[in-house]
Amino acid sequence: MSTATHNAEALAQKLSDSGLRSTPQREVVYDVLLRKRDHPTADEVFARVKSGLPTISLATVYNCLETLVQCDLVRAVNFERSPTRYCPNLRPHAHFHDEQTGKTHDIDLPPELLEKVSAVLPVGYDAKSVEIIFRGKATKTVASRD
Amino acid sequence: MSTATHNAEALAQKLSDSGLRSTPQREVVYDVLLRKRDHPTADEVFARVKSGLPTISLATVYNCLETLVQCDLVRAVNFERSPTRYCPNLRPHAHFHDEQTGKTHDIDLPPELLEKVSAVLPVGYDAKSVEIIFRGKATKTVASRD
């Protein structure tokens, strides 16, 4: 079984868990995110998706991305007011935003660090998620892991 | 000397450090941020500022806020795609975004935590800033410190 098929089935599973249907549009959008993990914007996803599905609309790309975020298959990241970027990395990680290049790098986080960070919350604060964003410049770039 | 005067002078100092002028608009905008630390949007700042300076324009409010951010007197915070919010708290802190109320709470951070977090960065990543955002619900609300 090919990787794409595998992903499509994992996606179908996650979707049906949420009572949603698997569609070619959702599959192709998810596949595009998995293929090139450079935190693309919706517009960039739209451009890449069109080669496989030339009739897809931008609205659908937005819809699909939102759906994937709802299913916890994809994270949406925002840097200032620039367009939302999408990230299929499900490992605990922070984002490093390189201000020179505009590129975003995933920084793996040891799970105990997230616990330590969450431990600063006073009683009465119940966090569903923690997001960590670094901003600066990356002098070296290391190939990203899967 | 009044607190407002004191703030105005601190502001004037910071501005001139950056080669910028102190203006009534900048003073009033900064004063509004200090007076009510509820992370207002530019529109909310605009509304509050107008009582003291009825002829100010929204563009100027945006300009002033941006200037204050450049001077490191104010932090801009973004939650998803909602309007940018502004925060004059200079202590190291995270933000807790209450998804029910939409309110933002400052969470003080022990400085050593920020060091621990930054320590996860691999060689070659030089972070100028670290931002931590919690999302969830706050069951209790404690009066915020200054």
Place this chain on the structure above:
DNA sequence: TTTCTATTTAGAATAATTCTAATTATCATT
């Protein structure tokens, strides 16, 4: 099939922010 609902689609609408060009204020020199 037929029906019901989910999804997609194109294009219009929205809204936060930025831009533009003109005016006004302020500073440094004369």
Place this chain on the structure above:
DNA sequence: AATGATAATTAGAATTATTCTAAATAGAAA
């Protein structure tokens, strides 16, 4: 105090990412 140079403000237009709308299509269930 007047002058000239630059900084800041202003109103309104423009931009742009995103969401909305209403109609068309597809898919599942009966």
